[in-house]
Amino acid sequence: MVSFLSILFLFCLWEFIARLGFVSPLFLPAPTAILETGIKMALSGEIFHHIGASLWRIFWGFSCAAVIGTLVGILLGFFSLAESIGNPIIAATYPIPKIAILPLLILWLGIGEYSKIAVIGLGVFFPMVINVYTGVRNVDPVLIKAAISLGSDRKRIIRKVILPSALPMIFAGLKLGIGIALLLVVAAEMIAADAGIGYMILTSADLMQTTKLMFGISILSMLGLVFSWIINKIEKLCIPWKT
Amino acid sequence: MRVVIEHVCKTFEDGSGGKTEALRDINLTNEENEFLVVVGPSGCGKSTLLNIVAGLLPATSGKVIFEGIPDLSKPFTSVVFQEFALFPWRTVEKNIMYGPEERGLPKNEREDIARHFIDMVGLKGFEKRYPHQLSGGMKQRVSIARALANDPWLLLMDEPFSALDAQTRTIMQGELSQIYEKTHKSVLYITHNIQEAVFLGDRVAVLSRRPGRVESVISIDLPRPREENIVLAPEFLSYAEEIWGHIRDQAKSALSE
């Protein structure tokens, strides 16, 4: 409640300053003006076109990387051979800023959707692998001992002990990953796209349409909130034992 | 069914060639339905011995023989760990059903088993709770029920009550004694608490300090079921005295080093 009031206060102050007229609306449009632009864009359907394009890229990049990253993380965590092969590769490639690879990906996959999905996927893959791997390695050994003494074999231990105990770390990876996906989709769309929130923000800036630009930024912040809300909900459903 | 621990030695080797001799030539027999307690100063290799008997750790030499087991379809032993080792993502009843699940018993049978042991350890009404919602004493009850639900030939307990406060511990000792009367399983119980050893055990084996050797084995001739007030009986005190005598020498030489 207090946080809501403080945000409301911030907006009122912003509106007030903008209306005073000392600052050109080109640099700082009033919140109401941004809202008005937003409503116009919603009515014309333009904004949904951009949101849809971005969401589609995030969805495929994020979900493929989440699944593959989880599987690879489990492999690395559980099999020492995979670990000794995989860890150096991950360590060497992880620090590369993923957006730097985009030109290469465009060269390989074309300027269309695949290169954008791939760059998002790469960005999400690494935090997923690293989190899942850490989760698997940090399973309480006494739980594995308990499962063995109750008659579990290796396969059952993976499914019934290691996976559930790594689940909180898997979700930590998803939360990190979704933030990265949002960042990369905007970056990729600013480099090469004809639709998407990133593209919309960039073209609005070129045309000095500051209200449109600011509306794009608000959409991004809302998308970020919605994504983490959804992941938190799923986490609560999947991890009912978490305090 | 008896369990014979024969010439068991264990030496740990770390990667850089350092060696820790934890156990030296352990010979002990857990007779049928016997409550055998192993006491010894901490670090003397008690957990190591229990892990070897549980099959969780290989002995460096020597062996553990389970004699006269007619049914090889289920694990010979179940372990109750000091750290409870409950699966946090499973409710009380699901934790207890873990062993029967792994043995492939049908659902209704698993539920009957869970109900039976939930009753036995006094957890009725807590079936759907998760471990983090339980007190330490209740967690250890779940762990005992989970171990018993697998119907082991030998129940292994590694300082199961040492993480509990003194009052809970006393209550749990009494309850364990009652559970033992009901199930009459063979038990190998590890503790560093002398009073607990005398209260629970049919026999008490005293381990020396590292490397652990069997210093002496004392038969506890006190009536069963053991009641709480038995700790005041003169016989109880003289047993405790006797065991303390063995351990004190160990502890003293440890202090003087």
Ligand SMILES: Nc1ncnc2c1ncn2[C@@H]1O[C@H](COP(=O)(O)OP(=O)(O)O)[C@@H](O)[C@H]1O
């Ligand atoms: N996995 C291991 N690797 C190396 N040393 C170990 C290992 N487990 C136990 N030890 C050592 O063996 C000795 C006995 O340990 P433990 O059996 O846990 O003693 P206790 O249960 O009696 O306190 C200790 O000195 C301990 O440091």
Ligand SMILES: [Mg+2]
């Ligand atoms: Mg120990």
